Amino acid sequence: MKGIIFTGRPIADAQTFALLPAYLQDFLRAQNGVVAYFGGLHIRGCCPTPAWHSLGAAWNGEFAFWKLYESVQPTDIPFAQDCVGNQFLLRGDAVLFLDTETGEIADLEVDFKHFLFGVEKFPLDALGMEPLRRFQQLGGKLEPGQLLSIYPPVCIQSTTEARQLKPLPVLERLTYLGDLYAQIKGLADGQRVHFSPKASR
Incomplete structure (x- = not known):
């Protein structure tokens, strides 16, 4: 992988590690998670800290994705995320x-x-890195433990040029996304919505 800005410390969460399929265990033995492509891809590791890198927390912690999103099953493994916080899950293979x-x-x-x-x-295509590339062209840089915030959200009709990009701590960004989903999941396509200034995070 290119553009590596973070590599996880040795495996320190044996309980989560034991639940993983063999091919993911093999990957994590070689490197216990990584942030690559200058923030374009984050593969989580089996460790309690830092919290933003913990696969165990993302999978079975207080704010696990299956607890927040109706489409996610408890057995889905949230092994990675892209630069804006969309998730890659393993369901079976x-x-x-x-x-x-x-x-x-x-x-x-x-x-x-x-x-x-x-x-x-x-x-660029596999990870949907266009927002990150635009952020970088404007002089921005993602640090380990950060995701890119996009406002207005991508699901809201707007021009690309009008969207604001800024780095946020991973957990803050994911909390915002979970709150957004909870508020809009019952809305019909094309329905008008109003965002308060707080929602721009």
Whole structure:
């Protein structure tokens, strides 16, 4: 992988590690999670700290994705995320994509090995890195433990040029996305919504 800005410390969460499929265990033995492509991809590790890097917390913690999103099952493994906080899940051997604004899930029709292969070959498309590239062109930089905030949200009709980009701590960004999903999940397509200034986070 290119553009590595963080590599996890050695495995320190044996309980979570034991629940993982063999191919993910093999990957994490070599490197216990990583932030690559200058923040474009974050693969979580088996560790209690830092909290933003913890696979165990994302999978079974207080704010686990299956507790927040109706489309996510308790057995889905949230092994990675993109630069804005959308999630990549393992359901069996299939890699799924969770849109964390809308809660919609898409089957990427690849397994873990081919997911990594696609990311290596076509990172911009495979990881939806256009917002990060635009942020970088404006002089921005994501640090380990940060995700890119997009306002207005992508699911709200707006021009690309009008969207504001800024870095936020991972957990703050994911909390915002979960709150957004909870508020809009019952709305019909095309329905008008109003955002307060607080919602711009």
